Amino acid sequence: MGGIIGGGSNAKQQKAVGSLQFQTAQQGGVIPLIYGTTRVSPNLIEYDDFKATPASSQGGVGKGGGGGKGGGQQYKYSASVIMGLCQGPITGIGTVWWDKNIGMLSSLPAAVYLGSDSQAPDPYWQTNHPAKALGYSGTASAVANNYAMGNTATLPNFSFEVHGLFSSSGTNGLDANPAAIITDFLTNPRYGAGFPPRNLGDLGLYSTYCQAAGIMLSPLLDTQQEAQQHISDIVKITNSAIVWSGGLLKIIPYGDQMISGNGTVYAPNTTPIYSLGDDDFIVQESSVGTNSGLTPGGDALRSGSGPITGGFSDDPVHITRSTPADANNSIQLECLDRSNNYNTSIVEAFDQAAIDLYGVRRESSFKARAIVDPVSVGPIVAQLLLQRALLFRNSYTFKLGWKYCLLEPMDLVQITDARLGALVLTVRITAVEEDDEGTLSITAEDFFWWLLYGAPVSEPVWSRLCPELELASRYC
Helix, strand or coil: CHHHHCCCCCCCCCCCCCCCECCCCCCCCCCCEEECEEEECCEEEEEEEEEEEEECCCCCECHHHCECCCCCCEEEEEEEEEEEEEECCCCEEEEEEECCEEEEHHHCCCEEECCCCCCCCCHHHHHHCHHHCCCCCCEEEEEEEEEEEECCCECCCEEEEEECECCCCCCCCCCECHHHHHHHHHHCCCCCCCCCHHHECCCHHHHHHHHHHCCCECCEECCCCCHHHHHHHHHHHCCEEEEEECCEEEEEECCCCCEEECCEEECCCCCCCEEECCCCECCCCCCCCHHHCCCCCCHHHHCCCCCCCCCCCCCCCEEEECCHHHCCCEEEEEEEEHHHCCEEEEEEEECHHHHHHHCCCCCCCEECCCCCCCCCCHHHHHHHHHHHHHHCCEEEEEEECHHHCCCCCCCEEEEEECCCCEEEEEEEEEEEEECCCCCEEEEEEECHHHHCCCCCCCHHHHHHHCCCHHHHHHHC
16 A cells, blocks of 8 residues: 555556456356256356455556556455356266366366255355355356456356266267157256156157167257247257147157168158048038038038038148249258357258259258257258258148047048049148047148158159159159
């Protein structure tokens, strides 16, 4: 203080900062949930022992060798901090980033607690700050005691590579199998969505498909969002569909060909459940039965009283086909790149033939940050999304009676319609709606498995449904 009020140097003295400055300290925020391995920034949850220690200083030298302005008292700062990482238990910490530095945890004077149940408090805090010594059970945390911050009272911008939940369930020992992610996310009694385990169907086929195809993910769930949206994003990335049927939530892959890889074999279901013809479809209402208030889908049909005849003018099967000029021919995924410090990376798949014909057709980039391997996983996902955008443009709609009530989305059926020119055409059901009378309105899409292995298709329907023969053969 003598330098401030006394003679000697007239340099302006630096005042010590009175409190710690930090990047994030949010109360009531979301505790991140990490599956697989990804990068996360911590949240400061407690600090103490903030100190500003005077450091040696050297005054400036003015003109003529006399004492001049400059220099002044400097301070070194330190503090003990506890940083919350994510929901535990995790399996470990990989790379650590702080400001412009990159290293391992051993490079920092810090300890990591994995977030197990009944986790004990840090010994230093238990001894020196018993009133604040909490174990933070179930929360992974990093503790740095008397951490030296240099001449600024600001914590570095820390971030940690966390080996989170199910990081060993994938094929590379880092990412997680999507089936394990969804099962835990829905049913975990602590942080799950509260979904009853008894209502979750068998995800074995889905797990096999993801493993065989090499689609492994590492999502970081750190924002408030509906559980169904989290699940929907994962299912879209993995080329699958969610089905609720018979009181069970099922996830069924769209994959229609056998895949062998990563120590497992995926064998798709390619067997149609029914072969439907003109006698099975329900068409426009006729005048028959109107005196008793019956319709073709009503009690008369369900009681088996015989076929309903009358002035039918509608087709039993309707096909809606989008123009190839409107189909997306370029898909971009916004992924993270583990090999590049988890920075954003764009993965693109495109069809040059379609671009040459119709120009670039692209939606905004799809955020798929659960993908952190843009070399192995990203191209697979982008290509699958591109194929569905280019090829699945036919929508089939027809109505069936009550005896087909066991049909559900993702089931396969064969349809035959002489007027349409379809002969045992295999389609995949995508939606089933039932009205008050038990009539089922079915929506279906193409099932391209038959192009290589399936039942025959007549020439008229082939020319209508897949005129881009070269394009279809390339993808199917």
